[in-house]
Amino acid sequence: MHEWALAEGILASARKIAEQEHLISVSEVTIRVGALQQVEPPILRFALKQLSEDGLFSHAKFRILKAKSTLKCRVCGTTWNYNSKKIDRATAEAIHFVPEVAHSYIKCPKCGSPDFEIASGRGVWLEDIKGVKNE
Amino acid sequence: MIDPRTSIITERLARIRRIIAVSSGKGGVGKSMVATALALSLAKEGSRVGLFDLDFTGPSTHIILGVSDSLQPKEEKGIVPPTVGGLEYMSLVYYVGDNPAPLRGADVSNVLIELLAVTQWGQLDFLVIDMPPGIGDAVLDLVRLVKRIEFLIVTTPSLLAFEVVKKQVALLCELHMPVVGVIENMKADKSAAIQHETTRLGLKYLGSIDYDAKVELSIGNPEKLLDTAIGKAIGQMPLPRGDKQ
Numbered sequence: 001m002h003e004w005a006l007a008e009g010i011l012a013s014a015r016k017i018a019e020q021e022h023l024i025s026v027s028e029v030t031i032r033v034g035a036l037q038q039v040e041p042p043i044l045r046f047a048l049k050q051l052s053e054d055g056l057f058s059h060a061k062f063r064i065l066k067a068k069s070t071l072k073c074r075v076c077g078t079t080w081n082y083n084s085k086k087i088d089r090a091t092a093e094a095i096h097f098v099p100e101v102a103h104s105y106i107k108c109p110k111c112g113s114p115d116f117e118i119a120s121g122r123g124v125w126l127e128d129i130k131g132v133k134n135e
Numbered sequence: 136m137i138d139p140r141t142s143i144i145t146e147r148l149a150r151i152r153r154i155i156a157v158s159s160g161k162g163g164v165g166k167s168m169v170a171t172a173l174a175l176s177l178a179k180e181g182s183r184v185g186l187f188d189l190d191f192t193g194p195s196t197h198i199i200l201g202v203s204d205s206l207q208p209k210e211e212k213g214i215v216p217p218t219v220g221g222l223e224y225m226s227l228v229y230y231v232g233d234n235p236a237p238l239r240g241a242d243v244s245n246v247l248i249e250l251l252a253v254t255q256w257g258q259l260d261f262l263v264i265d266m267p268p269g270i271g272d273a274v275l276d277l278v279r280l281v282k283r284i285e286f287l288i289v290t291t292p293s294l295l296a297f298e299v300v301k302k303q304v305a306l307l308c309e310l311h312m313p314v315v316g317v318i319e320n321m322k323a324d325k326s327a328a329i330q331h332e333t334t335r336l337g338l339k340y341l342g343s344i345d346y347d348a349k350v351e352l353s354i355g356n357p358e359k360l361l362d363t364a365i366g367k368a369i370g371q372m373p374l375p376r377g378d379k380q
Contacts, residue, residue: 002210002253005143005214005253006140006253009142010139012142013137013139013142014139017137097230097253098246098249099245099249100245100249101231101246103236103237104230104231104232104235105234118242123245124139125139126136126138126139
């Protein structure tokens with residue numbers, strides 16, 4: 001499960017922030033997942049729960065929000081949203097593991113260029129963390 | 136908004152004893168052949184070795200190793216590199232196949248961070264990295280993200296290659312990055328010019344590799360590569376070795 005590795009990264013980052021903010025317990029972690037990487041929230045949530053049974057995150061709620069992925073052609077300026085349903089399963093899976101390989105498979109719908117920017121909704125971000133401070 | 140991937144990279148690499156980036160300011164000097172031969176040579180001596188092709192836009196180590204098109208990493212709490220020729224082998228080709236990967240700098244950085252964050256190398260004596268040419272994103276990102284990295288520099292006898300190598304050395308010195316030494320590849324005469332220049336830079340000259348037409352014939356066959364001038368010379372050089380040596 002590739003999401004496991006991403007969940008470990010999320011918790012490592014959240015732990016750093018919690019330490020900086022002097023949190024003794026984390027109550028909520030907000031994560032945003034971009035459409036390009038197609039991370040499945042239930043799988044990610046399962047990994048996060050499994051990895052945080054004890055300690056700082058044991059009472060944390062994991063909010064996983066989805067974000068559209070917007071691609072912008074650097075040649076003609078066309079902007080479009082990534083839709084995994086329009087591509088075959090093997091390609092979608094490759095993009096799931098490494099989103100930038102989209103440049104090997106997807107072209108601008110207007111001019112056909114592979115030179116586009118992943119303007120938003122690439123992968124996984126830690127958006128917010130809430131908890132109880134050590135006063 | 137925080138990118139959570141960079142926080143886990145140090146832990147992913149924690150069980151690797153030494154990380155060696157085979158690098159050159161100049162392209163076409165034989166980095167990929169040297170990196171692959173180094174990895175194979177260390178593995179043959181009994182070390183546990185990983186090979187990571189970081190030349191995302193121009194990968195070639197999979198061709199040198201003869202990696203089958205159907206080979207894929209295993210998905211297990213991340214990505215577990217398959218074993219090829221005795222090496223734990225990772226490359227972007229698993230995900231792009233024969234398609235070109237037209238990546239700009241920010242994309243290269245993202246691929247590097249993604250693969251460093253999710254690849255489960257496990258316990259290794261050495262991770263050998265085949266670097267792209269130049270001193271751009273890949274070098275700067277590795278220096279930023281992999282604190283324990285050491286650079287092994289490849290040049291040819293050509294002044295054109297060595298002048299660019301000098302710039303790379305200047306950068307690495309400025310960044311306080313350790314340089315294992317310099318290998319002079321594709322040597323066709325007895326000139327000691329590169330050896331003198333390397334010593335003048337304060338670096339270790341690890342040795343030279345004679346030009347060998349057999350190298351081209353070894354492509355796709357790791358055993359044959361070790362039997363070429365590259366494989367034999369690397370086996371003799373004062374390079375980092377495993378405990379079993």
